Amino acid sequence: MRESPAESAAAALATWREDTPGVGQRIHLNNAGAALVPACVARAVADYLAREAIRGGYELADEAAAAIEASYAAVAALLAAAPRNVAIVENATVAFFQALSAFDFEPGDVIVTTRNDYISNQLAYLSLAQRRGVVIRRAEDQPAGGVDPESVRACLREPRVRLLAVTWVPTNSGLVQPVETLGGIAEEAGVPYLVDACQAAGELAIDVARLRCDFLSATARKYLRGPRGIGFLYVSDRALSRGLFPLYVDMRGANWCSADAFELTADARRFENWEFSYALVLGLGAAARYALEVGVERGGGRARALAQTLRASLRGKLGWRVLDRGEHLAAIVTVEVPGIPAPELVLRLRERGINTSATLRDYAVIDMDEKRVVSALRVSPHYYNTETELAALVSALESLAAA
Numbered sequence: 139m140r141e142s143p144a145e146s147a148a149a150a151l152a153t154w155r156e157d158t159p160g161v162g163q164r165i166h167l168n169n170a171g172a173a174l175v176p177a178c179v180a181r182a183v184a185d186y187l188a189r190e191a192i193r194g195g196y197e198l199a200d201e202a203a204a205a206i207e208a209s210y211a212a213v214a215a216l217l218a219a220a221p222r223n224v225a226i227v228e229n230a231t232v233a234f235f236q237a238l239s240a241f242d243f244e245p246g247d248v249i250v251t252t253r254n255d256y257i258s259n260q261l262a263y264l265s266l267a268q269r270r271g272v273v274i275r276r277a278e279d280q281p282a283g284g285v286d287p288e289s290v291r292a293c294l295r296e297p298r299v300r301l302l303a304v305t306w307v308p309t310n311s312g313l314v315q316p317v318e319t320l321g322g323i324a325e326e327a328g329v330p331y332l333v334d335a336c337q338a339a340g341e342l343a344i345d346v347a348r349l350r351c352d353f354l355s356a357t358a359r360k361y362l363r364g365p366r367g368i369g370f371l372y373v374s375d376r377a378l379s380r381g382l383f384p385l386y387v388d389m390r391g392a393n394w395c396s397a398d399a400f401e402l403t404a405d406a407r408r409f410e411n412w413e414f415s416y417a418l419v420l421g422l423g424a425a426a427r428y429a430l431e432v433g434v435e436r437g438g439g440r441a442r443a444l445a446q447t448l449r450a451s452l453r454g455k456l457g458w459r460v461l462d463r464g465e466h467l468a469a470i471v472t473v474e475v476p477g478i479p480a481p482e483l484v485l486r487l488r489e490r491g492i493n494t495s496a497t498l499r500d501y502a503v504i505d506m507d508e509k510r511v512v513s514a515l516r517v518s519p520h521y522y523n524t525e526t527e528l529a530a531l532v533s534a535l536e537s538l539a540a541a
């Protein structure tokens with residue numbers, strides 16, 4: 139007899155949970171911080187380290203060349219890109235900064251961005267403003283939340299615009315920015331486009347051709363369910379053929395061919411650094427393959443549906459404020475529970491076996507000030523979470539709020 143859709147969804151959930159040793163220990167609702175890794179990822183990292191201890195680090199990297207290449211191929215498949223367009227680096231911030239450093243900003247040059255770009259990206263723009271005289275233009279938001287594409291279009295008309303940089307899903311709310319529409323606008327204006335996909339990778343399907351981006355940065359440990367300490371940068375053929383390279387290119391990114399000259403590495407690896415944790419590279423590859431097996435649309439769709447269920451349930455509580463705004467919402471839920479600072483709530487919940495995180499004003503000053511909130515609880519389910527776990531969270535929050 140054929141399985142019904144409900145039966146096959148239940149079977150898939152059971153498999154995902156079996157593959158995830160951590161779900162038996164805690165209710166993990168901090169996937170926007172770092173998700174629980176599946177057993178295959180933990181194994182890939184641990185096995186490689188164990189082999190390194192026996193064979194030697196450089197020697198094992200040579201032996202494992204095919205497995206390392208397979209990690210590039212898996213990340214590329216996740217982005218609908220080619221392996222030559224993938225650089226692997228330490229984390230999303232390094233990836234973003236490597237891309238940013240490829241532009242020789244002059245005083246008066248303009249970077250166009252949004253009011254919801256990630257804190258470290260905003261800090262880098264401010265640093266460029268302070269040290270290089272770069273002008274930062276933040277496009278206006280729409281009334282319902284999220285950047286207004288027409289405002290971006292207008293900003294890109296300024297003559298000295300050198301870059302459009304947009305965070306797809308910010309760290310502090312479920313907002314999903316219209317990155318595909320913005321890609322079209324950037325292309326029309328002939329402005330390079332850098333996307334921070336850190337909170338999108340593993341939850342939202344990525345097709346770099348549809349995004350029309352020049353660069354896209356992400357990390358392994360969030361919705362992609364990879365290990366900590368590794369991330370990647372997509373570099374388009376357009377960026378490669380323009381000869382873009384990071385300001386501090388190292389011996390991985392270039393060949394020192396004579397005393398005063400170097401030749402760039404042909405592919406995206408010109409954005410890498412020479413030293414790597416290959417154990418983490420294999421872990422990243424295992425995570426990307428696992429995400430493809432689950433299906434990013436399928437897994438991400440379930441994560442977002444769980445987040446919507448949670449928002450509906452939190453909205454019903456008197457005085458609690460669900461803070462996520464925007465036409466489309468990702469799996470990040472932010473809520474202000476009156477009377478208890480979010481960092482304290484996180485600790486109290488952790489004592490009860492529930493992992494969440496706090497988002498503070500300083501992480502996103504523009505958005506948090508607009509919402510008039512100092513701290514909010516951030517709850518970020520993934521597809522391996524259950525409705526029962528969400529109900530346990532809500533009931534724990536109710537009892538903490540009533541205490």
Ligand SMILES: Cc1ncc(COP(=O)(O)O)c(C=O)c1O
Binds near residue numbers: 170231232307334337
């Ligand atoms: C939207 C966004 N971008 C970038 C980052 C930085 O990622 P990483 O810590 O891997 O550098 C984060 C981390 O939370 C994030 O949420």
